[in-house]
Amino acid sequence: MVNQETNTMTKIAILGFGKEGQATLSFLLTNKRFTGAQITILTKTSDPLAESAAKTYQSVTYEFGAEYLSKLTNFDIVIRSPGIPYFTPEIQIAVQAGVEVTSGTKLFFEALRNYVLGTTNYVPKTIGITGTKGKGTVATLLDQMLRSAGHKTVLVGNIGEPALGKLQEAKEADFAVCELSSFQLQDMTTSPDIAVILDITPDHLDAHKNMKEYIQAKSSITKFQSEADHLFYFPGKSTESLVTDSRAKKHPVDISAFSVFSPKLLQVPGAHTYANAVMAASVALTLDIPEKTVREAVGNFGGLPHRLELIRVWQPANTEPPVAIMVYNDSAATNPEATVAAVQSFSDPLILIAGGKDKDLDYSSLGKALKDSTAFSLILFGENKEKIKSVCASWAGTIHETKNLTEAVRLAVQAAAQKQQNSNYSETIIILFSPASASFDMFKNAYDRGDQFRRIVKS
Secondary structure, eight states, rough: OOOOOOOTOOEEEOOOOSHHHHHHHHHHHGGGGGTOOOOEEEEEOOHHHHHHHHHOOOOEEEEEETTTTTTTOOOOOOEEESSSOTTOOOHHHHHHTEEEEEEEEHEEEEEETTSSOOSSSSSOOEEESSSSOHHHHHHHHHHHHHHHOOEEEESSHHHHSSSSGHHHHHTSSEEEEEEHHHHHHTSSSSSSSEEEEOOOOOOOTHHHHHHHHHHHHHHHHHOOOTTEEEEEEOOHHHHHHHHHTSSEEEEEOOOGGGSSOOOOOSOSSSHHHHHHHHHHHHHHHHHHHHHHHHHHHHHOOOOOOOSSSSEEEOOOTTTTTTOOOEEEEOOTTHHHHHHHHHHHHSSEEEEEEEOOOSSSSOOOHHHHHTSSSEEEEEOSSTTHHHHHHHHTTTSSSEEEOOOSHHHHHHHHHHHHHHHHHHHHSSOEEEEEOOOOOSTTTTTTSSSHHHHHHHHHHHO
């Protein structure tokens, strides 16, 4: 917790200068608590925006290079981005040396709890949502339900704006809806008023020591809750430890017992999509949002970019709907379980495009899911294509390996057209881009990867 008065001798480092870093700099420059502080932006590679900021503000300097984390002990306060885990060795060396390490998300929660900005008469309710997949969908749906009922909200996280960038707006809102990853939660010292925990499956094991540590990284979402707070969760072993330790009022969400709406109301396919909608609705109903408003929000929800996003429909000549080739962008699927859920969402013949950067994950669940699915072709590219191929050896479908996404799309369209021709144009074919992998071997991030896929498909 940033609890010291800063002065001209206080040295603050901002690690990274993407959206999060930019919001952090704006926060520091406009908050009287940090008046006079010396701010240094640190990045691994040259960043024109950071360079411009250093030229614009007298109190800001900028350094970059491969060793950008090597001098953190020279600072009083280090503000990390979510992309730099708390347990990064250089961060831990700084912590042990007495440097205060924080993050934009941590500062945001502390500010709303009056730890940084001073007392206010009203603090909005914070709603924090975590889980391996589905955070963005639940956060967006819940935000829409609250807004439709007349509440003023802010939506922050990977699907919204960086938390600190919305701080002033949040202070005037009824609810701050926050999507929270393990990297954002792992050093938090406050918990949201309402915590929502979705299923937790293996992910980010290249950054976390093991599954136990991955779950533990999320523990602060409930660790600091009081008896007046609320916790919503899907019962199961993966969430058990987080639920047991919470003092909040517990709301287990049973999908099978939910009756306010059925899966048919949703525009986006998949059992996992329905589960996410049920969770968002369960929170909203507890907050006295009318059932009619909840149903309307769910029915109007068209999904999020890069999450089972329908981006193109090809109608072969001399055919009529529903026969078509339908292309879905699921680039946000960065682990096997997310891709398994996507594959299980379809009953039509399916071509899967997958592969990317490995995160030390086990892909055997994907191999099993393909056996039980309607998939007939798998097209692999990226760093881990051989690893994925190895778990699909007993699958009856065809496997193609290629060097890049452009070639993968070409092969998928070719396979779809051949399949339709062989069926005398009686079948709809699904082309699903759901990588089951991280993106950093070839792309800036999962969203850049999805954008490039969209451009290739529409070109």
